[in-house]
Amino acid sequence: MSSTVSTPISFDYPLQDSAGLTCTAQAWAKVPPHLAGPEKAAVIERIKQLLIEKDAALVAHYYVDGDIQDLALATGGFVADSLEMARFGKNHSAKNLIVAGVRFMGETAKILSPEKRIFMPDLEATCSLDLGCDTNDFAKFRAQYPDRVVVVYANTSAAVKAQADWMVTSSCALAIVHQLKVEGKKILWAPDRHLGRYIQEQTGADMLLWNGACIVHDEFKAAELEILKAAHPNAQILVHPESPQAVVDLADVVGSTSAMIKAVVEGTAAEYIVATDKGILHRMRQLAPNKKLIEAPTAGNSATCKSCAHCPWMAMNGLQGILDCLENASGEIFVDEPIRTQALGCIERMLDFTANHPDLLAKAQHGFVKNIGAA
Known part of the structure; x- marks a missing residue:
């Protein structure tokens, strides 16, 4: 062929924004504090109660905080990639949908379900693409x-x-x-x-x-990945295709988030090097607890963070933001006609x-x- x-x-917007800004510093500055102990338990219970009262469902992407993923699954919601999130939102009977992810996901849900009210924990959570x-x-x-x-x-x-x-x-x-x-x-x-x-x-x-x-996948480094593979010769390398060609060329498996999870769950290797947003590791560990998961490198040995693969906008999703959606109808998504x-x-x-x-x-x-x- x-x-x-x-x-x-x-x-070409090297800084990922037509205005010449990345906005990542602002995104990280807005990452909500991680709740713990009785405070977290109280917020989670209140969210569960309000999801029922408000006829709402929670759908979360694999890249958001693990507590949010767990909450979605525990309340009859969904954790998925963007394709399955779109399907779920369209087919679910709930009148209100809370989308824990980034803005284009909320917009897609609203486009497919104009009769539903769509909310997001933070409307400023966007995407470099x-x-x-x-x-x-x-x-x-x-x-x-x-x-x-x-x-x-x-x-x-x-x-x-x-x-x-x-x-x-x-x-x-x-x-x-x-x-x-x-x-x-x-x-x-x-x-x-x-x-x-x-x-x-x-x-x-x-x-x-x-x-x-x-900005997340573009940072994976082939040279560092080769070094990591040498230290773990029996590990399978899983790469998302948004990564640079030199990184993809080193992969044993190239695929979407769903495909990568499937590769870990069904694979026979004991170790997997994962080149995508580290948020996915939460679900991978739940579904394949006996497998060792290793984060692919985004920087060299001299860097303060050897593997920093996490989207700052995905990190803006927090439990308090979900509660605000339910209590105050904050973060509602609108898509104008036509x-x-x-x-x-x-x-x-x-x-x-x-x-x-x-x-x-x-x-x-x-x-x-x-x-x-x-x-």
Whole structure:
């Protein structure tokens, strides 16, 4: 199968924001204090009571605090990747949905369920990929290539999704792009260049890439990962495809958060080096308590933090924020028309595809072999 070289384009925000700011310092400054002891127990019990009284459900991403993940599961909510979060919110009967994650996840829930009230613990919890894909600049980029199918990653604003033909998550991106390639479509991709390059090399699709990156996954270091692997020669290396190519090339398994968890639970290795946000380790340890999990390095030995892979915006989700949603109706998400309706099509198209092709989803790639197609 022939491969088309992916071409990054000129819109590049090295600091992840079209205004030239990362906002990460502000994000870390807003991380809520970790509750403990009787205070934490009291807040959790109050949240449980209010979830029932308010006809609300709590859905949490794998990257948020472990206490929030546990609370979601204990109250009939859900802990998942962004694809399954979208499905859950759409199908759940609750009138109110609390989304513990980052803003694009809350927006997606509102787009799919306009009749529900959607709340988030902190509305300022965003994403570097979202910040780095400005709506107006993306429109200019898209206008240059009217013959291409527009595929955007879930980590984008509602306004960017409103310009897309397809939304994808890391669980279904390979399968959907592969299908588009089979249909002879040329693709315009945004915003993560690492994930776009990975998909392009796996499928051989003709793709033009926006030049964005996740501030967490972009920091993994191949040289340090090789050193860690030498110290743990029998460990399997699990890598999220938002990571740089040199890191992906070292992986035993490349996949979405769901696929990585599945690889640990079903794998036969005793040790796993995990190259994604460290929040996922909480759920991995619960589901595979006998496996040893090692955080992949994001810095060299001289750094104060050898592995600091945690999203500052995901860290802004706290138990007190959830309580505020329920007690004070704070953090409500709104998506104005016609943006909501325009964005709905690309999301529903993804959900329809994944519902009809469940066998193609969340299957990790073993090793890095170009042009093998969707797995």
